[in-house]
Amino acid sequence: MSEKVLMKGNEAIAEAAVAAGCRHYFGYPITPQTEIPEYMSKRMPQVGGVFLQAESEVAAINMVYGAAGAGARVMTSSSSPGISLKQEGISYTAGAELPCLIVNIMRGGPGLGGIQPAQSDYFQATKGGGHGGYRNIVLAPNSVQEMADLTMLGFSLADQYRNPVMLLGDGVIGQMMEPVEIKENNTRAVEKPWAAVGMHGRAKPNIINSLYLKANELEDHNNRLQKKYALMRGNEMRWEEIHTQDAELILVAYGITARIAQSAIDIARENGKKAGLLRPISLWPFPEPPFVRLAKTATAFLTLELSAGQMIEDVRLATRDAKPVYFYGRTGGMIMSPMEIYQEITKILDGKEGK
Amino acid sequence: MSEKVLMKGNEAIAEAAVAAGCRHYFGYPITPQTEIPEYMSKRMPQVGGVFLQAESEVAAINMVYGAAGAGARVMTSSSSPGISLKQEGISYTAGAELPCLIVNIMRGGPGLGGIQPAQSDYFQATKGGGHGGYRNIVLAPNSVQEMADLTMLGFSLADQYRNPVMLLGDGVIGQMMEPVEIKENNTRAVEKPWAAVGMHGRAKPNIINSLYLKANELEDHNNRLQKKYALMRGNEMRWEEIHTQDAELILVAYGITARIAQSAIDIARENGKKAGLLRPISLWPFPEPPFVRLAKTATAFLTLELSAGQMIEDVRLATRDAKPVYFYGRTGGMIMSPMEIYQEITKILDGKEGK
Amino acid sequence: MRHEIIMSGFGGQGVLLMGQILTYAGMLEEKHVSWIPSYGPEMRGGTANCSVIITEGLAGSPMVEEPTAAVVLNLPSLDKFEAAVRVNGVLIVNSSLIDKAVKRQDIKVYHVPVNDIAIELGNLKMANMVALGALIAAIDAVEMEVLFTAFAKKFASKPQVIEANKAAINRGYDYVKKSLN
Amino acid sequence: MRHEIIMSGFGGQGVLLMGQILTYAGMLEEKHVSWIPSYGPEMRGGTANCSVIITEGLAGSPMVEEPTAAVVLNLPSLDKFEAAVRVNGVLIVNSSLIDKAVKRQDIKVYHVPVNDIAIELGNLKMANMVALGALIAAIDAVEMEVLFTAFAKKFASKPQVIEANKAAINRGYDYVKKSLN
Amino acid sequence: MAEVLFSRPKALFDIPTHYCPGCHHGIIHRLVAEVIDELGIQEKTIGVAPVGCAVLAYDYFNFDMLEAAHGRAPAVATGVKRVHPDAAVFTYQGDGDLAAIGCAEIVHAAARGEKITTIFVNNAIYGMTGGQMAPTTLVGQVTSTSPYGRNLETAGMPIRVSEMLATLDGPAFIARVAVNTPANMNKAKAAIKKAFELQLSGQGFCLVEVLSICPTNWGKTPLEAVKWLEENMVPHYPLGVYKDVQEAAK
Amino acid sequence: MAEVLFSRPKALFDIPTHYCPGCHHGIIHRLVAEVIDELGIQEKTIGVAPVGCAVLAYDYFNFDMLEAAHGRAPAVATGVKRVHPDAAVFTYQGDGDLAAIGCAEIVHAAARGEKITTIFVNNAIYGMTGGQMAPTTLVGQVTSTSPYGRNLETAGMPIRVSEMLATLDGPAFIARVAVNTPANMNKAKAAIKKAFELQLSGQGFCLVEVLSICPTNWGKTPLEAVKWLEENMVPHYPLGVYKDVQEAAK
Amino acid sequence: MPKPIFFQERCKGCALCTGACPKQLLVMSTTFNGKGYNFSTCPDDSECVGCCLCARACPDIVIEIHKE
Amino acid sequence: MPKPIFFQERCKGCALCTGACPKQLLVMSTTFNGKGYNFSTCPDDSECVGCCLCARACPDIVIEIHKE
Ligand SMILES: Cc1ncc(C[n+]2csc(CCOP(=O)(O)OP(=O)(O)O)c2C)c(N)n1
Ligand SMILES: Cc1ncc(C[n+]2csc(CCOP(=O)(O)OP(=O)(O)O)c2C)c(N)n1
Ligand code: SF4
Ligand code: SF4
Ligand code: SF4
Ligand code: SF4
Ligand code: SF4
Ligand code: SF4
Ligand SMILES: [Mg+2]
Ligand SMILES: [Mg+2]
Secondary structure, eight states: OOSEEEEEHHHHHHHHHHHTTOOEEEEOOOTTSTHHHHHHHHHHHHTTOEEEEOSSHHHHHHHHHHHHHTTOOEEEEEOHHHHHHTHHHHHHHHHTTOOEEEEEEEBOOSTTBOSSBOOTTHHIIIIISSSSSOOOEEEOOOSHHHHHHHHHHHHHHHHHHTOEEEEEEEHHHHHOEEEEEOOOOOOOOOOOTTSOSOOTTOSSOOEEOOBOOSHHHHHHHHHHHHHHHHHHHHHOOOEEEESOTTOSEEEEOOHHHHHHHHHHHHHHHHTTOOEEEEEESEEESOOHHHHHHHHHHOSEEEEEESSSSSHHHHHHHHHTTOSOEEEEEOOTTOOOOHHHHHHHHHHHHTTOOOO | OOSEEEEEHHHHHHHHHHHTTOOEEEEOOOTTSTHHHHHHHHHHHHTTOEEEEOSSHHHHHHHHHHHHHTTOOEEEEEOHHHHHHTHHHHHHHHHTTOOEEEEEEEBOOSTTBOSSBOOTTHHIIIIISSSSSOOOEEEOOOSHHHHHHHHHHHHHHHHHHTOEEEEEEEHHHHHOEEEEEOOOOOOOOOOOTTSOSOOTTOSSOOEEOOBOOSHHHHHHHHHHHHHHHHHHHHHOOOEEEESOTTOSEEEEOOHHHHHHHHHHHHHHHHTTOOEEEEEESEEESOOHHHHHHHHHHOSEEEEEESSSSSHHHHHHHHHTTOSOEEEEEOOTTOOOOHHHHHHHHHHHHTTOOOO | OOEEEEEEEEGGGOHHHHHHHHHHHHHHTTOEEEEEEOOSGGGSSSEEEEEEEEESSOOOOOOOSSOSEEEEOSHHHHHHHGGGSOTTOEEEEETTTOOSOOOOSSSEEEEEOHHHHHHHTTOGGGHHHHHHHHHHHHHOOSOHHHHHHHHHHHTTTOGGGHHHHHHHHHHHHHHHHHHHO | OOEEEEEEEEGGGOHHHHHHHHHHHHHHTTOEEEEEEOOSGGGSSSEEEEEEEEESSOOOOOOOSSOSEEEEOSHHHHHHHGGGSOTTOEEEEETTTOOSOOOOSSSEEEEEOHHHHHHHTTOGGGHHHHHHHHHHHHHOOSOHHHHHHHHHHHTTTOGGGHHHHHHHHHHHHHHHHHHHO | OOEEEEOOOTTBOSSOOOOOTTOTHHHHHHHHHHHHHHHTOGGGEEEEEOSSGGGGHHHHBSSEEEEOOTTOHHHHHHHHHHHOTTSEEEEEEEHIIIIIITHHHHHHHHHTTOSOEEEEEEOSSBTTTTSBOOTTOOTTOOBTTBTTOOOHHHHOOOOOHHHHHTTSSSEEEEEEEEOSSHHHHHHHHHHHHHHHHHHHTTOOEEEEEEEOOOHHHHTSOHHHHHHHIIIIIHHHSOOEEEEEHHHHHO | OOEEEEOOOTTBOSSOOOOOTTOTHHHHHHHHHHHHHHHTOGGGEEEEEOSSGGGGHHHHBSSEEEEOOTTOHHHHHHHHHHHOTTSEEEEEEEHIIIIIITHHHHHHHHHHTOSOEEEEEEOSSBTTTTSBOOTTOOTTOOBTTBTTOOOHHHHOOOOOHHHHHTTSSSEEEEEEEEOSSHHHHHHHHHHHHHHHHHHHTTOOEEEEEEEOOOHHHHTSOHHHHHHHIIIIIHHHSOOEEEEEHHHHHO | OEEEEEOGGGOOOOOHHHHHOTTOOOEEEEEEOTTSOEEEEOSOGGGOOOOOHHHHHOTTOOEEEEEO | OEEEEEOGGGOOOOOHHHHHOTTOOOEEEEEEOTTSOEEEEOSOGGGOOOOOHHHHHOTTOOEEEEEO
16 A cells, blocks of 8 residues: 555545544535545445444534544544534534544535635634634645545544544645555554443443533643643644745745645745745644744745635734734635735735735 | 613523514523523513524524524524534524524533533634634623623624624623613614515515535625625724723733623722723624733733633734733633632732743 | 622522522612522532622622621531631521531621521421521621512512511511620 | 646546546656546536646646646537637647637647547547547647556456557547647 | 417526436426415515525525525524414425434424425435435445445435324324326325415425435436336335325314 | 342442432433343443433443433444444433434434434423423423423424334334333333343344433422323323334244 | 427436327437537427426426417 | 331432332431431331332332341
């Protein structure tokens, strides 16, 4: 399995999950991620795993809760409206500290919206679309290869921290095909002595739970969670930098937008304009260190999103508003072209744009 | 109805809604807001209105969607886990631009959590717990009187902007009784020529919808929404200031926490410490102007929340990190005392605390 | 004076209502008042309690941590709140159900057999009103007349119960006033 | 050279597969490649199209706005993409179904009766492969041998179809090469 | 002058639909529109469109409509009906929409006896998303998420919605029909008409399940699909009236 | 030495419960525990607790458990069972949990023939949240959200869950029982036992609906409540076996 | 005489109408309409009985039945 | 002789056991246990037949039936 194959991003997620030892998939069809359940419905029976098409996204995330609580490596996937429906379940999964992978291949909204690519679920993914103040690790691939690699990483991190991990992609990366190498399973095998598997001689029952009726106990639980989140912040920030060292203008983009930004930077450099790219790979924890560093050397930042502006808040927070942070976005499935971005770059570097 | 009566915050919401002409309530019981549906189940039949206990929160928000789309003044209410379940429906309601009031009387989380008061759904309410990048107006009362007044205001704003409005309370304000005057209906009567009421001679059907299959049309729709949101930002920021003029330290708190902070400020002032309170009443749009102004006169901000820290991001963004922003929070239903806050004030003003 | 009062007892003992009537009376006197119950499953079979604030000053936080006065109608309530009462504060103990001794020396303690008095008056359910009268005697938070008005307003739809409860309030009041002599 | 190619036609005409095989070939030549389909309900009964990038440079954005080459297998596709083709770019037109004239003068246009050729070869379904051959003849994006390998790999489980399709690709290729003379 | 024996009903706009060739959605739309014409209720009809292939129904029907979230049409219709008790409110839903994600909403609308009409198009598959298994997919049927055929052991038997809902007290009328033959089409139309009439006379919840073809995702020509429906769907989903308060009252 | 004729089952911890005086939840817990003891499956039992008064069931049962979101116990149990096909997996759910918010999940677990057991405690009310109307509340019954009595016109008739689910092909066993008399308690226990046995032998989904009292929210003493159950609930919810694949096979 | 009138550009070529005509009068074209479909035709409508079954079978309301 | 043994502090005073005893042997106390409930008692257990019905009726497993 270490030869390159041509795969859709969605398929790469599925095959990487199989390679990572995921043997339980629960999901519900929705464009543009339906290739994931479809692929799983083929593959799982072949590897002795379970593919179950749930009656809804709500049921799917709660099946994930059950399977994760029972000790399995498990995943679900959906797209924007379906992910909204999973918010209660995600909060429960985070509250009960259950490891699992949740994939959101974003489409345009709000509401039914459309089925074309978007990045307008950034807030939902990173700030907690569910209630109660939990955190998920959020990973944002920008290529089919990363779809596969971050899937494996996601399972590792989920088990390591006993926490849900969200893979946040967009319709473009989900639908596009690129060469990809599905690596051999490089995830850690983790013991799950806490799982509800039947007592089988164990003295005390294992309980999977997020209920703490006494306020002080719930606060203790939250404090434990916050400690864990601090640990994640310390260890799990991931990003990529391209041409940032001498850059006057730092483009900030994730997922497909980062790919387009890269093309735009090529054009800019050809035209003697010093633009660079800072690509957050972990959207939560948001990779603050490079922002702090680059806020010293660059003159401005330009956040690019397929939304009306969400990550820009984290960019401003990470840079402590030390330098102007500009924004350019498209919504509803419209995708910006490298040329569009280049024009924004020009406007800023030629000083025609107020902040 | 203009005499003062003693009412629970939850009841004040319900009675104010009745006074505001709301004749359709759809909801599902959940502590600590069940007094709202209970009150409505008594009152609605008396005023010829509809009380319907839905089969779930998901059904309830979609009934609201239907009733709002059919032109009614309508509301629902729930608490944290139930609000998570409504996220898809809220996104639809925002996407289809339907006016309605959604009440969240927050309790501790994540997951099932507990039933004691909390403020850990701030992100969900203000950033969009649902998908697709919409905005709701979010109002945060800090007394039973405001529960009533902001309910009426909420209905007005919802109709005015054709947008969902969320009333974000906490278990304390929901459960506490205070004297309250249910004012006479001061909401504007708004025509709803767009509503699906049957054509009755109209030439073209009215369609309630959030689907735009063509990306450019969905982008146009989003641009229209963003324009509306900008209008709201311009017109609907609300806040209260207490002792801020000469304050060195600005406490920032909403809802019940603001009440406690006020007591703490009393103690501080008695002890010669210049603390003041900036209380956001609209959490979205977040009231930036006073922050910008006070960032010039004060030396620091202290954000107080019944959460692990959510509004603090908006405080930092609003102040542009011009002054240190400290944080103190309790979670899980634990409530800070004025004394606890006073100690934080002391630490900061006596310079013992690094940012 | 800022009164911060906790009332606590079994689920069925009517402590929430007792607090509401006191709060209502405070409102009628145009003071700043608030009432807040404990809520949740612990109510079921367990104890119920509420916090009442009556003040002429700032309303502020409705939560009571160190009550200026507490009424405890059963043993678990005594165990829970004895330590919390503010120095020089007041503790009304339902001596009909609680025979444990109060340890605090720095507060004023009134032992009132509210159940017995209520039974004597013909209805155990009025024990809460007996306790309320006792509390008012001890802390003078509101006028007795206003308290009666509050009760009457609350029970406007059941005028037949008013007189008996008024008597219960009076009996509790007198019991404490007498002990003050 | 960075090839940015759009292939477009009816839902059933196999344009997505055609793009995948080209992309596969590009991958076998160790170039940077990407393929992305249009998706959604417009596929149903309407047109389908895909974008293919084959380049030795940076992969970058997989979206194609101004194709260096376009293959249009039906009239709506011509209407949709004619204007987009880059100056000096290539347009392969399925003349079996499209008799509308191409207006652009600044691009290279090849009219290939791919349906007719495919029917002649005995299977209308191979029209896409005829078009693919024609495209390669026009733009030389990959080696023909590699293209055959790509096809063979893709259809490893159906070896019986390989030869016929190879013939179809060749026929398309020859048709264009001949017209170049 | 020419007499017109058959033409488009008024309640349907004169525009082409996006449905695949042969798809029964088009016929079912027409029957609904004919009934609305015949009852003369176009002006007071409010429809609720599903998420499914019929998501654009509001483009075709010529009366007020709301587009519901996937599966929630009965809840949306409930909201509408409670505001306009005199309106003719109906939902139009596919089998994924109604029987999978919207299962709770349809059961409870039925149980409440909500005075709405539901047109339930059962084509044994998720059409719009490209042919995944539905709760009504037959055992052994190959779909894109049951590539080895629906497996009885892991996915269970297909749900018979009409039979299940008929056990509730709230429904006034429940029937299963098909539009595969002229005779069945007549029965289908009669059932739809009754389902509107009983709603309007306040009898309760009314549902008509229409067996339908999805040639595209079944991988069949329309004529093959009709045959498959007759040979495979009808045996598992017997046509007939499952509940009728009017008949019961007689 | 004293022979012990009756004592606490092993599968129940020896601690007091939070249930109200007289609440049948305690009896039903005990019956489940007795069955688990008798079948000797404590070590391989995995329970799923609901949100409802039984939310703390995991404090009382002495085996592995998961606390599910409100209504989602069947989905959670499905996840568990698919990971541990040999485990005895059961959900314990109230009527609000199972019949209202969790309606889709129970219907689909039943339809899939998911090999789990469901103990469905029908007390015609939302106990935990303080006595609101449930889908199973009787017409005319006063609750905190039906203060004038459940209104047939606006809220519909109470759902008979066992009858509804019995129309599906997936269930192996469905019975309605009560624990109001010694004889009924015996039948209840026998039904629960069968519902575990048939799960373990892989027959399919098994559900036992137990009529139960909520003296607190019914506003009655426990003895009055038992009487009310007999006089009001049993007539609308007839006791009996609604499905039994074993009997059917005979 | 009754006869079927086709709105040819709307036809999707599904052929359901051909199966519905009791007189088997309808035939699919071998040429395409603007959408690219073979469309339904009635080469000889003289035997048409005006039963409308073809029209009712058509999902796309391609056919009207007129009577002179 | 069989007889009921009460775990008195667990009793919630619901009285379900008193209704269940075929011999009507059980009586609620007039005093309270630590939880504040009147508790069930068997003032004279000599007629107890060890049927266990009281124990089975108890939701709180307050009663064990022992036999000497
Ligand atoms: C919450 C949510 N989940 C999933 C989808 C994706 N989706 C759209 S239509 C559909 C199924 C449609 O099938 P059906 O209801 O049977 O209608 P048909 O297309 O067959 O007429 C699905 C799963 C969605 N839009 N929203
Ligand atoms: C999503 C969600 N909605 C609502 C609630 C509040 N809630 C808790 S228990 C309950 C109903 C319990 O009733 P039932 O299931 O009948 O169980 P019982 O208490 O009667 O045994 C409700 C509505 C919740 N916890 N979560
Ligand atoms: S996909 Fe199926 S259901 Fe949808 S329009 Fe096409 S044939 Fe009809
Ligand atoms: S509220 Fe009702 S169901 Fe809940 S424990 Fe009390 S009696 Fe039992
Ligand atoms: S109207 Fe009848 S006879 Fe005439 S073409 Fe149509 S189906 Fe045939
Ligand atoms: S049924 Fe209609 S669409 Fe189909 S072939 Fe006949 S006329 Fe054309
Ligand atoms: S065991 Fe039987 S006879 Fe003895 S006390 Fe109990 S119920 Fe009565
Ligand atoms: S049944 Fe149990 S709890 Fe109830 S009174 Fe008897 S011993 Fe006590
Ligand atoms: Mg379908
Ligand atoms: Mg219940």
